[in-house]
Amino acid sequence: MDKLCCFNASYSQLKGGRSTSGCGKGRSNQGPIKYGFSLVKGKANHPMEDFHVAKFVQNKGHELGLFAIYDGHLGDSVPAYLQKHLFSNILKEEEFWTDPNRSISKAYERTDQAILSHSPDLGRGGSTAVTAIVINGQKLWIANVGDSRAVLSSGGQALQMTTDHEPNTERGSIENRGGFVSNMPGDVPRVNGQLAVSRAFGDKSLKSHLRSDPDIQNADIDGNTDLLILASDGLWKVMANQEAVDIARKIKDPQTAAKQLTTDAVNKGSKDDISCVVVRFRS
Numbered sequence: 001m002d003k004l005c006c007f008n009a010s011y012s013q014l015k016g017g018r019s020t021s022g023c024g025k026g027r028s029n030q031g032p033i034k035y036g037f038s039l040v041k042g043k044a045n046h047p048m049e050d051f052h053v054a055k056f057v058q059n060k061g062h063e064l065g066l067f068a069i070y071d072g073h074l075g076d077s078v079p080a081y082l083q084k085h086l087f088s089n090i091l092k093e094e095e096f097w098t099d100p101n102r103s104i105s106k107a108y109e110r111t112d113q114a115i116l117s118h119s120p121d122l123g124r125g126g127s128t129a130v131t132a133i134v135i136n137g138q139k140l141w142i143a144n145v146g147d148s149r150a151v152l153s154s155g156g157q158a159l160q161m162t163t164d165h166e167p168n169t170e171r172g173s174i175e176n177r178g179g180f181v182s183n184m185p186g187d188v189p190r191v192n193g194q195l196a197v198s199r200a201f202g203d204k205s206l207k208s209h210l211r212s213d214p215d216i217q218n219a220d221i222d223g224n225t226d227l228l229i230l231a232s233d234g235l236w237k238v239m240a241n242q243e244a245v246d247i248a249r250k251i252k253d254p255q256t257a258a259k260q261l262t263t264d265a266v267n268k269g270s271k272d273d274i275s276c277v278v279v280r281f282r283s
Contacts (some may be wrong), residue, residue: 105143108129163215235262
């Protein structure tokens, strides 16, 4: 059962909505895995655009840990849609238990098509996504679109499990689709001078120049697997992977660890929305 430390987070989870800021924790019913999360609204003069998922569910006799960060832009409708629908779409795929890789990829693409078809209701914005599925405490599947990141700690060593989809690194794909990458002084590279990621859900006006297919990785959870950190770029802009792992490993309670990471990111000058989930696999 999830234990939540503030009313906003509790209310939003019960209603299936967002946590605009707050923290919470929970644990597996079948093993030692615990998780915690922390969300902090940034300095921008718009509503919180980061959303998360952190929970354990039962599915066909298996226990699944479902963890995600969705970092929206130009509004909060698309990340809210992902929070509600992406995991359910993955688990609806008939091949999930035999071919998780293919099922996750298909669900990402189908979810993006659904978002585009609902664009009059969801608006012109978009969202990154990083999702992690823990299967029976033994196997980990991670996928991402955009620059929200997953970092795994194995024996204290930080392993980046996702690819940051940035315009400069995928310039060829963007240009082949008829787009361009701007590199204005004092600014980050942007697709068509607008978007700072090269893959995203939504963004209908830029979609012909963007990709929404995820990079997917998997790992066995063994005796060396310490913890997993999922976070939006509000954290990773100011903190290295190993630094985040070192901070989180020193704190037994994953909620406290997540809160420490978001606090440190703010203290380091991050002005973006910051969301973080820490999953601890061993005591």
